[in-house]
Amino acid sequence: xxxxxxxxxxxxxxxxxxxxxxxxxxxxxxxxxxxxxxxxxxxxxxxxxxxxxxxxxxxxxxxxxxxxxxxxxxxxxxxxxxxxxxxxxxxxxxxxxxxxxxxxxxxxxxxxxxxxxxxxxxxxxxxxxxxxxxxxxxxxxxxxxxxxxxxxxxxxxxxxxxxxxxxxxxxxxxxxxxxxxxxxxxxxxxxxxxxxxxxxxxxxxxxxxxxxxxxxxxxxxxxxxxxxxxxxxxxxxxxxxxxxxxxxxxxxxxxxxxxxxxxxxxxxxxxxxxxxxxxxxxxxxxxxxxxxxx
Amino acid sequence: xxxxxxxxxxxxxxxxxxxxxxxxxxxxxxxxxxxxxxxxxxxxxxxxxxxxxxxxxxxxxxxxxxxxxxxxxxxxxxxxxxxxxxxxxxxxxxxxxxxxxxxxxxxxxxxxxxxxxxxxxxxxxxxxxxxxxxxxxxxxxxxxxxxxxxxxxxxxxxxxxxxxxxxxxxxxxxxxxxxxxxxxxxxxxxxxxxxxxxxxxxxxxxxxxxxxxxxxxxxxxxxxxxxxxxxxxxxxxxxxxxxxxxxxxxxxxxxxxxxxxxxxxxxx
Numbered sequence: 001x002x003x004x005x006x007x008x009x010x011x012x013x014x015x016x017x018x019x020x021x022x023x024x025x026x027x028x029x030x031x032x033x034x035x036x037x038x039x040x041x042x043x044x045x046x047x048x049x050x051x052x053x054x055x056x057x058x059x060x061x062x063x064x065x066x067x068x069x070x071x072x073x074x075x076x077x078x079x080x081x082x083x084x085x086x087x088x089x090x091x092x093x094x095x096x097x098x099x100x101x102x103x104x105x106x107x108x109x110x111x112x113x114x115x116x117x118x119x120x121x122x123x124x125x126x127x128x129x130x131x132x133x134x135x136x137x138x139x140x141x142x143x144x145x146x147x148x149x150x151x152x153x154x155x156x157x158x159x160x161x162x163x164x165x166x167x168x169x170x171x172x173x174x175x176x177x178x179x180x181x182x183x184x185x186x187x188x189x190x191x192x193x194x195x196x197x198x199x200x201x202x203x204x205x206x207x208x209x210x211x212x213x214x215x216x217x218x219x220x221x222x223x224x225x226x227x228x229x230x231x232x233x234x235x236x237x238x239x240x241x242x243x244x245x246x247x248x249x250x251x252x253x254x255x256x257x258x259x260x261x262x263x264x265x266x267x268x269x270x271x272x273x274x275x276x277x278x279x280x281x282x283x284x285x286x287x288x289x290x291x292x293x294x
Numbered sequence: 295x296x297x298x299x300x301x302x303x304x305x306x307x308x309x310x311x312x313x314x315x316x317x318x319x320x321x322x323x324x325x326x327x328x329x330x331x332x333x334x335x336x337x338x339x340x341x342x343x344x345x346x347x348x349x350x351x352x353x354x355x356x357x358x359x360x361x362x363x364x365x366x367x368x369x370x371x372x373x374x375x376x377x378x379x380x381x382x383x384x385x386x387x388x389x390x391x392x393x394x395x396x397x398x399x400x401x402x403x404x405x406x407x408x409x410x411x412x413x414x415x416x417x418x419x420x421x422x423x424x425x426x427x428x429x430x431x432x433x434x435x436x437x438x439x440x441x442x443x444x445x446x447x448x449x450x451x452x453x454x455x456x457x458x459x460x461x462x463x464x465x466x467x468x469x470x471x472x473x474x475x476x477x478x479x480x481x482x483x484x485x486x487x488x489x490x491x492x493x494x495x496x497x498x499x500x501x502x503x504x505x506x507x508x509x510x511x512x513x514x515x516x517x518x519x520x521x522x523x524x525x526x527x528x529x530x531x532x533x534x535x536x537x538x539x540x541x542x543x544x545x546x547x548x549x550x551x552x553x554x555x556x557x558x559x560x561x562x
Binding site: 049050052053054055056057058060076077079081082083087089090093112113114115116117118119120121122124126127129131132135159160161162163164165196197198199200227228230 | 295296297298300301302304305308323324325327328329330331334335336338339342343346347350376378379380381382383384385386388426427428429430496500
């Protein structure tokens with residue numbers, strides 16, 4: 001049983017608003033602007049790993065954001081794919097934040113970030129084997145039990161695959177969902193990057209995804225490095241990824257989307273414009289659907 | 295190969311300090327479809343991980359980076375990151391042992407002759423970061439200075455603000471740090487052997503304030519951090535203690551006082 005502060009936002013406007021349309025990944029350099037302007041953004045996603053303290057000035061700023069917007073949590077430190085034991089310190093800190101902010105959901109990645117006595121602070125891919133499937137399923141269940149809620153798991157961008165893998169990534173993810181009841185965060189840019197890096201068809205990958213279980217879609221920019229694509233999160237979403245996104249929204253326009261931008265962070269308005277593009281695509285697909293019904 | 299062996303082999307091979315044979319062994323477990331070469335697949339991860347190490351340390355140890363130059367700083371940051379044993383996944387705590395690592399380099403590397411002050415400078419930058427991110431004070435159960443007069447000084451314990459950090463250096467590291475903050479031109483920067491006693495804390499506006507203090511105040515605050523009573527702090531010099539206490543309250547280093555009268559003694 002952990003102890004922590006009582007929820008700081010109960011009864012305030014952000015609470016209870018549904019997560020819909022296109023949100024934006026909250027980054028520290030934008031905080032002041034967001035709190036001054038209160039832009040028309042339906043929700044923000046908080047990078048939990050940057051706020052593992054129990055209190056202090058960083059969390060006071062997030063308190064103010066939470067008073068005005070719904071939040072989701074996104075982390076990189078659960079290391080769901082690691083053969084190490086789960087990090088109790090990390091999970092306790094996340095639970096503490098959940099109690100404080102009541103996010104709509106909590107997500108992390110299908111990857112490992114630490115093993116043995118080392119922490120790599122990067123999302124490393126796992127082999128898609130029966131052993132890994134059983135191991136990761138158990139860990140997701142443990143995390144869900146500990147946090148007391150469903151976990152949302154994201155597909156990662158990758159630059160390597162293992163010969164030992166016996167599942168394709170989409171099959172592995174689908175199996176995880178069936179075994180654990182977890183939800184999915186589908187990063188469409190990651191699908192595109194991986195398709196290029198590993199030579200598969202991105203559209204075929206998407207056909208295998210159980211979209212009823214997808215809580216959220218991520219969109220971000222990548223860098224073309226010639227013989228590979230780097231998931232750099234440092235520029236705008238490319239046309240090819242928008243096309244892939246449109247193909248998904250055609251059938252699932254109600255899934256919330258999020259714009260992620262981490263490096264070479266531009267003015268907040270640039271992110272807003274990316275969100276507008278995503279929202280326009282959703283509106284267009286909704287209109288097409290309505291026309292078809294008529 | 296089981297999951298642990300696979301992850302261990304991959305990460306050992308990614309370490310630039312490891313042998314080349316490990317790299318070749320790891321290469322054999324990878325699939326290769328697409329335009330990328332197998333070596334490149336591993337090198338992207340090695341580069342990304344090193345990049346996180348360098349970027350994280352550079353955001354805290356800005357003055358050290360400026361003095362060493364980016365390339366040299368990156369070499370040390372890479373080596374520190376790859377050799378560091380896992381503590382937590384909290385990137386805010388990643389730089390904690392970097393000043394100690396720099397101290398080892400200063401002692402052992404001839405190219406760092408003349409940079410003996412660098413370890414203390416790194417320590418100053420780490421303490422600034424620590425102060426910036428520290429918890430807010432918990433004022434529950436604390437009383438202020440006007441309410442302590444009625445208590446026995448042996449039962450009154452000053453509580454210092456959670457953001458307060460103290461640094462004693464035999465170099466003028468504060469001046470060096472300040473010079474780097476003010477100007478890109480660092481041609482006049484050099485370390486003077488002269489004791490620096492520094493206090494670092496966060497003010498009510500959340501700005502981190504660094505102040506030069508004298509050795510008396512430094513010793514007073516150091517002792518107060520150990521959780522001793524006013525009586526113990528006073529020792530043989532109660533007047534001096536009262537002066538120090540008054541300054542500590544004025545400058546916001548003291549958050550308040552805890553009264554501990556102890557459990558009632560029912561022995562008799």
